[in-house]
Amino acid sequence: MCAFVLVAEDDEKQAELVRRYLEREGHEVAVVHDGSAALAEVRRRLPDLLILDVMMPGTDGLAVTRFLRDGNGSAELARLPVLMLTARSTEDDLLMGLDTGADDYLTKPYSPRELMARVRTLLRRAGGIHPPLPGTDRRILRVGGLVVDPLRHEVTVDGRHVDCTPGEFDLLTVLAEEP
Known part of the structure; x- marks a missing residue:
């Protein structure tokens, strides 16, 4: 949290x-x-x-x-x-x-x-953000070369940053959560 x-x-x-x-x-x-x-x-x-x-x-x-x-x-x-x-x-x-x-x-x-x-x-x-505890899930989603980081609102494919609209980001997040 x-x-x-x-x-x-x-x-x-x-x-x-x-x-x-x-x-x-x-x-x-x-x-x-x-x-x-x-x-x-x-x-x-x-x-x-x-x-x-x-x-x-x-x-x-x-x-x-x-x-x-x-x-x-x-x-x-x-x-x-x-x-x-x-x-x-x-x-x-x-x-x-x-x-x-x-x-x-x-x-x-x-x-x-x-x-x-x-x-x-x-x-x-x-000072209200606390780092995740060791061993807790940061919720970074990985599917093949796709990496979706909902905390930072970042998407990469094979290590390359991908710009997304908010709708595209949401769609990728949903798809990555249930590949």
Whole structure:
């Protein structure tokens, strides 16, 4: 397990997609569908990273971020990395999210590869990525000369790097998992 990531997203399909990408990279993931549930989960088990939608029923993502940044007596809460993943795409929305305390802001639609790169960056900065334990599977997939590394989103064939679109990468990963 690389890190524990909490995803707060009211769109169940979107939440499932993010969960799958995170798990493919070896992360442990919990999913909630509103801001109040996100705060409850953060109190129950502090994640290494929170991926947060802005527009959720009840307590929205901005209110969740404000609560976390206030710390409420906990320096750990105040330092929790927050990535806002939202359909709100105007410059004012982005500035409001960052000024509220988000560490990063990504608008929908987004590239899953970009999302995973931002996750890796935030976790690296926060010290939340832990190297795999000796003897654990890094999930590198090998079929003949094909090597697919879901953690790094890299594909090689006979030692040569192959550029892939996100769709091609996903397809190769699925095929390599069940050759």
